Amino acid sequence: MATLAEVRALHDLPLPELLYRAHSMHREHHRTDEVQLCSLLSVKTGGCPEDCSYCPQSSHYDTEVSAEKSLSVSDVLQVAARARAGGATRFCMGAAWREVKEGPAFDQVLEMVRGVRALGLEACCTLGMLTGDQAHRLKEAGLTAYNHNLDTSRDHYRSIISTRTYDDRLNTLQAVRDAGITVCSGGIIGMGESIDDRCELLRTLAALDPPPESVPVNALVPVAGTPLGSLPSVDPLELVRMVATARILLPRARVRLSAGRLALSREAQLLCFFAGANSIFYGEKLLTAPNPDFSEDQALLAAAGLKAASAEIV
Numbered sequence: 314m315a316t317l318a319e320v321r322a323l324h325d326l327p328l329p330e331l332l333y334r335a336h337s338m339h340r341e342h343h344r345t346d347e348v349q350l351c352s353l354l355s356v357k358t359g360g361c362p363e364d365c366s367y368c369p370q371s372s373h374y375d376t377e378v379s380a381e382k383s384l385s386v387s388d389v390l391q392v393a394a395r396a397r398a399g400g401a402t403r404f405c406m407g408a409a410w411r412e413v414k415e416g417p418a419f420d421q422v423l424e425m426v427r428g429v430r431a432l433g434l435e436a437c438c439t440l441g442m443l444t445g446d447q448a449h450r451l452k453e454a455g456l457t458a459y460n461h462n463l464d465t466s467r468d469h470y471r472s473i474i475s476t477r478t479y480d481d482r483l484n485t486l487q488a489v490r491d492a493g494i495t496v497c498s499g500g501i502i503g504m505g506e507s508i509d510d511r512c513e514l515l516r517t518l519a520a521l522d523p524p525p526e527s528v529p530v531n532a533l534v535p536v537a538g539t540p541l542g543s544l545p546s547v548d549p550l551e552l553v554r555m556v557a558t559a560r561i562l563l564p565r566a567r568v569r570l571s572a573g574r575l576a577l578s579r580e581a582q583l584l585c586f587f588a589g590a591n592s593i594f595y596g597e598k599l600l601t602a603p604n605p606d607f608s609e610d611q612a613l614l615a616a617a618g619l620k621a622a623s624a625e626i627v
């Protein structure tokens with residue numbers, strides 16, 4: 314396990330050297346001509362009881378996002394079919410819940426997972442905290458991956474969220490792992506954290522045994538009304554460093570260039586791909602925030618000579 318000082322030394326290397334090392338690691342473990350296309354859909358938007366300072370869906374803040382009721386299974390499957398037709402291979406369903414509660418809403422999510430898998434797509438969910446039993450039921454329904462981000466370092470976490478702890482997060486990741494579902498866990502940069510916080514987050518993710526199969530690297534999308542709504546946008550080169558360091562510490566993971574891509578030039582995104590990012594969220598909306606539209610990403614991949622990765626259903 315690398316020490317914080319070692320990870321920091323890596324992160325702070327002259328950028329060409331960092332890129333060289335990250336790209337070498339990338340070539341060793343992955344195809345360099347493919348990008349995984351994941352589509353996202355918010356199946357239950359807004360009204361969340363948690364107070365995550367970055368999140369427009371928290372009921373603690375007055376934002377333009379309001380609480381809506383859950384989407385129906387058939388609506389979700391229609392969107393999934395469209396995503397597949399557009400080239401996505403993974404479909405990720407998000408809910409603004411603190412934790413999963415037993416009942417019709419969870420039963421519907423299980424039905425959505427079955428339907429998404431029946432379309433030949435990988436299915437991912439992000440629903441908040443899970444018990445072991447719920448994780449097993451998601452696995453039985455065919456869930457491929459569960460997204461649950463550690464977001465930042467243990468230290469910085471306290472100043473971002475007060476309604477749950479870092480250990481709550483780690484416990485859910487363990488339940489997901491124990492149920493045999495692949496783990497998707499990453500974080501956000503640009504929330505006022507230090508570079509050491511970013512390195513600590515990567516150390517914690519890399520120390521999970523086994524490490525996550527998939528690591529989303531989000532740049533904060535500052536949303537008006539949230540406590541972090543007026544933070545400046547992330548310097549794209551800082552995102553490149555984060556992606557590169559993630560690639561070196563998590564050689565086998567898919568590193569996903571996640572929220573914040575709309576603010577990036579094509580060139581910055583290509584640097585991220587060179588540094589080891591090999592997955593993106595694909596489609597004009599993330600959960601509530603905008604994302605580049607299908608045609609823009611198709612054009613980016615074409616200009617870069619990259620192609621969509623095929624599904625690798627687990």
Ligand code: SAM
Pocket residue numbers: 361367368369370407408409410411439440441442460461462464500501531532533534535536572600
């Ligand atoms: N409620 C569930 C949870 O928190 O695990 C699932 C949905 S939640 C919106 C999923 C992730 O989106 C968060 O963990 C966070 O990393 C990311 N996220 C939310 N708002 C964001 C923002 N404004 N900018 C960047 N990432 C954001």
Ligand code: DTB
Pocket residue numbers: 353369405407439460462499500529530531534571572599600601602603
């Ligand atoms: C992840 O790491 N990023 C996605 C996904 N996992 C669920 C969510 C980004 C949300 C950005 C803000 C929004 O759309 O509300």
Ligand code: SF4
Pocket residue numbers: 361362363364365368369370371372408409410411441
């Ligand atoms: Fe709720 Fe998830 Fe948003 Fe936190 S990040 S407020 S848990 S929807």
